[in-house]
Amino acid sequence: MLIRITAVICALATLSACGSDDTPPPQSATTPTPVAAAPFKVGVTTSDAALPPAPQLPTDTQVCSTVEASNSYVRQPSGALGPEADNGTTSAILNPDQQRIQAALDACGAAVDAEVGATIAAADAAAAASQTAAAVPNVNIAGASAQQLAQPQYRASKFAVRLSVSSTGAGNAFITGPLTLPSGVTLWVDTGVTVYATRDVMAYAPNAAGPYCANTAVSSTKAGSSGNCLPLIGGNYLVNSAIVGGGSIDSRAASEIVSSNPLYPLMRVDLTCTNTYAAYAAGKQATTGTSCDNGGTFVDTAASSRHMTWWDLAWLGNMIENGTSGVGSQSNFRMMVFSYAKNLTLYGITLNNSANFHVVPSGVDGLTVWGVKVQTPSLSASANPAGNGNPNYLGMLPSIDTAKNTDAFDPGSAAKAVVQALTTGNGKTSSAGKIAFDGYLKNAVFAYNYLSTGDDDISPKGSNNPSPAGSGLFGIDGNRNVATDRKYGFVIAHNHIYAGHGISIGSETNAGVTNIQVYDNSFDGAESALRIKSDWARGGTVTNINYNNICIRNSDNALVFTPYYSTKALPNPTSPLYPNFHDISVSNVHIIGSTAVQLQGFQANTGGIAHAQIPLGMTLTNVLADSPDTVAVSTSDANLTLSNVNLPIFASTANNVTLNGVASRSLSMATAVDCSAAYVDFPGIGESSPAGQTWPGSQ
Structure with a gap:
């Protein structure tokens, strides 16, 4: 009876007397209270809708050719190359793999260009023509976007050169001098493979008449520069190029520098030098006591001290000579330098022990650095008695303190817009037509990387502005031409960063970063x-x-x-x-x-110079x-x-x-x-x- 009576009372009373969908019930102890969202948990995100799709390794059917490691070269458990592998004085011993790797890259680059070069050029020309017709002020002609050129019709059926372990023995390493990455080609360093940089300075010295590589000062008034040396891997005017794989690349910057040319001047750890550049240019050997012209003291033809390492030069130039004269630096090779590209990818690769910056990409639309590991110095930097095990010239063992200027990634804008034929390898260019590059750094992603260096880990640099003077545009602008497969045009996300100077914008910010x-x-x-x-x-x-x-x-x-x-001194004191x-x-x-x-x-x-805050x-x-x-x-x-x-x-x-x-x-x-x-x-x-x-x- 109680239920029926209650129902009648509610039927006769107003709705508010018994409650309704429009009237909340009285608060009680059982009413839930709002719960604040849990704080974001860093380091566990595995997918991100704001990013473009993750890169993928090539398939076996997409490989132009496979280059196997020689059984003479085996990576030690420390990561170092055995000391017996490249002890010698000839390029055949010091740099055995450069020619065959480059030949494979060149052949693949030529095949890629023959298959899709004309298609890329036509698409770029059409896009450039429409941009010219639009006559947008203060915007350089960009041609086809990286996003457009990423479509399948602009990629060759075979585009990868795979470096693999030996199929007949224990070989799992390569020793090479500088390589040129062609447009459209992927260098695939397979899991278990290590590519070591040659210790032969002659491989990095592009000019017999100077400026010279491996010094701290080419004259009393001009400091050394990394631009004096070829990078270990370089490439300009690229579309759809990449370096990928589960293997590693080691520049061996803690190893003793040697030369296949006995007349080329090198500094020793006692600061003497083996020759002078003046005598080298004349094909002669300077006499003992002659003043060095590479940052050393004097020539000593009888000295037994070992040659300096690349990191020795960096320490001497930056920490000693620069502090004394203000002009010291070092002419050390960089691991990778790329200028003007559309779709440049580094994926899964491990990079160790660069002599200077690891990767310097400039003027790239579509830069992807994903799942890359950079550790410098690594264990291999202090494990090899052929030079790596030696302390530096002041007696310090390799550490993050002695690995100067080893930035992991220094992305930036390029100096100007260019129209240039694609590079097909070894200095050759495409005959299919020219491509427009506007010089901006756009659509850059650094994701899921592990970075530990002796300097900046990721350092965006707005050092160049390719726009016309006074345009008000920025050298790096993450909102410029953002591709539709991502939310942002410049992202640094989901990375683990250890030693180094972290995410460090600058110091070159003169063209602006936004x-x-x-x-x-x-x-x-x-x-x-x-x-x-x-x-x-x-x-x-x-x-x-x-x-x-x-x-x-x-x-x-x-x-x-x-x-x-x-x-730093002002370019113009006023x-x-x-x-x-x-x-x-x-x-x-x-x-x-x-x-x-x-x-x-x-x-x-x-x-002095008056200015506002x-x-x-x-x-x-x-x-x-x-x-x-x-x-x-x-x-x-x-x-x-x-x-x-x-x-x-x-x-x-x-x-x-x-x-x-x-x-x-x-x-x-x-x-x-x-x-x-x-x-x-x-x-x-x-x-x-x-x-x-x-x-x-x-x-």
Whole structure:
């Protein structure tokens, strides 16, 4: 009866008396309360809809040719090449594989060009014609986009040269001098294979009459330059080229430099030299006591000291000579240099021990660096008694401190727009027609990489602006011509970064850098983690850089934003180039361990060269340190907006620091980014995390 009575009462009463779909029931102890979303977990993302599809290895049917390793060359468990492999004085011993690898690349490049070169040229010409007709001001002709040229009709049926282990023995290594990557060709370094750079300086010396390679100064007034040396792998004017595979490339920069030409000048660890460039150019040997002209002291024809390594030259040029004279540097070869390309991919490859920067891509539309491991120095740098096991000329063993200028990736814009025939290999170009390259760096992705170096890990550089003067366009602009298969035009995401200077924009920012997305990255033991650097010798605007969901552990400098990177001399003493960093967003950053933070704009000056203040404009949101008392913050000339920040950041009239919002020392860590899976051991056989191995998930 109770149920029936209740129903009658509700039928006679108003709906509000018994409740309805329009009237919420009274609150009770069982009513659920809103639950805040869990903090983002760094380091576990395996797919990302904002990125283009992941690269793939070629299939067996897409291989032009396979080059097998000689059984004479076997990688040791340390990763080093056996010392007996290339002890000699002739190029046949020192550089045995360059010619046969290059021949395979050239043949593949010629076949690719014959199959699709004309099709690419026609598509590019049609696109360029429409762009000319549009007459868009201040925009260089780009021709066909990388996205268009990635379609199957622009790729040859066979396009890969595969370097493989020996099928008849234990051989798994190659020794080679500089290689030219042709347009449309993929160099596939197979799993288990290591490509070693030759120690023969003659392979990298492009000019018999200078400027010369392997020195710290080619004269008393001109410093050494990496441009004096050929890169180990280079390529210009490329469409759909790549370097892929589960193997590795090792430049052996801690090995003793040798020469197949006894007259070529080399420096020794005692700072004497074997000859002078003047005598070498004349085909002669200088007498003992003659002053060196390569950065050394004097010629000693009877000395028994070993020759320097590439990293010896880097230390001498940068840390010693540059500090004394201000002009020292080093003429060291880079591992890879590419200029002007559409669709350039590095995938799965491991790179070790470059003598200078590892990869320098300039003016590329469609740059993909995915699943790449860079570890310099690796274990192999101190394992080989043929030079690698020796300490440097000051007695220091190979370390991140002695591996100077070993940046992992230095992507940038190119100096100008060009129209050029595609490279088919070994200096040859396509006859099918010319391709337009506008010189911008566009559609760049750095994803799922593991990086540990002695210098910058990823360093976007707006050093060149191919636009007409005064156009107001940026050298690097992540919003320029964004392909439809991705959300952003410049992304650095899902990477694990160890030793080095982290993600470091600059120092060449004179042409401007804008619209870069940096998210879901971890930094473990990095000297610097997030950095923007420039100075008034370079200048430039850096804006709309967005950092999000970042874990930083045991970094000397977690955040570094400074326009005072160096005291480099001004190009024109009365005309500085002012750095301007603004609209920088730093959000959801979790800092573990003691560290420093540097947030600086450009100070006004009324004496000397008068100029107004150029403040740093930055927003920091949910930036939390586990131990805020161990974070040392330096701020000046900055307009900062703070929200949920526990770093010691304060307004300062004396330092021209203005705050919107306040920092609090006692904030809860409940909203901090989850770093429990962010820190992992560096992957790979024979390799380990420079920060040390830890229990999985430990902090």
